[in-house]
Amino acid sequence: MVTLAAAPDLIAEGSSLRVREVSKSFAPADGNVAERGEETRALERVTLSVAAGELVSLVGPSGCGKSTLLRLIAGLDAPGAGELWVGPEPITAPSAERGLVFQDPNLFPWLTVRRNIEAGLVARGVLREKRNEVDEFMRLVGLEKFAGAFPHHLSGGMAQRVALARALINHPKVLLLDEPLGALDAFTRMKMQDEVLRLWRARRTTMLLVTHDIDEAIYMSDRIVILTPSPGRIERIIAVDLERPRQRSSPEFLRLRGDILELLHFAGSTAAA
Ligand SMILES: Nc1ncnc2c1ncn2[C@@H]1O[C@H](COP(=O)(O)OP(=O)(O)O)[C@@H](O)[C@H]1O
Ligand SMILES: [Mg+2]
Structure with missing residues (x-):
């Protein structure tokens, strides 16, 4: 906690x-x-x-x-x-x-949970400085044990946690x-x-x-x-x-x-x- x-x-x-x-x-x-x-x-x-x-x-x-x-x-x-x-x-x-989360979590199926959460940081070119926050946000949504999992291994609720973490990491x-x-x-x-x-x-x-x-x-x-x-x-x-x-x-x-x-x-x- x-x-x-x-x-x-x-x-x-x-x-x-x-x-x-x-x-x-x-x-x-x-x-x-x-x-x-x-x-x-x-x-x-x-x-x-x-x-x-x-x-x-x-x-x-x-x-x-x-x-x-x-x-x-x-x-x-x-x-x-x-x-x-x-x-x-x-x-x-x-x-x-202004972060957006939809009914469909829209995760990249070929990326791990960690990479999905990092994707927005990569797109904004800030991954290097923000990388340490990825762990914090995975913890925040209770996904730290699933960093290396792929979306098809996640339940619907867990996939939606990834989507929430991905939005929240931008500090909306x-x-x-x-x-x-x-x-x-x-x-x-x-x-x-x-x-x-x-x-x-x-x-x-x-x-x-x-x-x-x-x-x-x-x-x-x-x-x-x-x-x-x-x-x-x-x-x-x-x-x-x-x-x-x-x-x-x-x-x-x-x-x-x-x-x-x-x-x-x-x-x-x-x-x-
Ligand atoms: N891009 C669009 N082109 C034409 N009509 C649209 C478009 N987006 C929404 N609408 C219409 O606008 C109304 C409101 O849609 P929407 O905002 O999606 O409603 P809700 O999310 O409350 O179900 C609907 O009648 C829908 O058909
Ligand atoms: Mg709608």
Whole structure:
């Protein structure tokens, strides 16, 4: 167990994140709006502030713009309107300071666990100076015994730990998680939720977590952002004022769960009408 006081270089402060009046539309597949009709309004006037070190979940049905919002924050795409900042910096391009982890860990199958974690450092040309950190991060995610293993030998949960270590080694100010636990079985998933919470606490990274799983959102988040589709916009932001570690079957937890389900159901039925 790494104690934070003994390892000050392991402490990284996350940055605040601001999304202001952000809209994003996509043209129909053939690009012909006139003939094919409407553009997809993936996001419409989305405004959201996340404090440094906060863990916020995005919840909503498929197609409500969750991944689009993460891509804009990652700098992989530009908004049609509106502005995005990390701390005082406007987001204009991708940066290692904004790490992304997807449902598919996307490991290089021909590289060992260690080489997979090092890959980003190699790409940035900083492996020589950062090599000693690779061991720290493998320890941080509990993979030190698997440094020489190849991805096909790893369970889904372990592969996702590699993906988390690979993102965290860049000391991201914001970590963007797009359904990172979505492919795991229920038991592994709950264990990994605790793991992500532990990393969040250890690193103090600002985290934005997309999830379909309402229990996961309540268990993990400081706040839950509920999105609705067509156009993708924020329906409600719910603060989760429950002490951690949270009890999944406590009355407060279940009440919140019921409220969110009702909200999503109601939002879904109005969107379909
Ligand atoms: N590159 C793209 N081109 C066209 N349409 C897109 C593109 N990316 C997303 N969309 C559309 O935008 C909407 C939001 O998508 P997405 O952000 O992936 O939703 P979510 O992650 O919440 O399921 C969907 O209707 C989707 O089909
Ligand atoms: Mg998505």
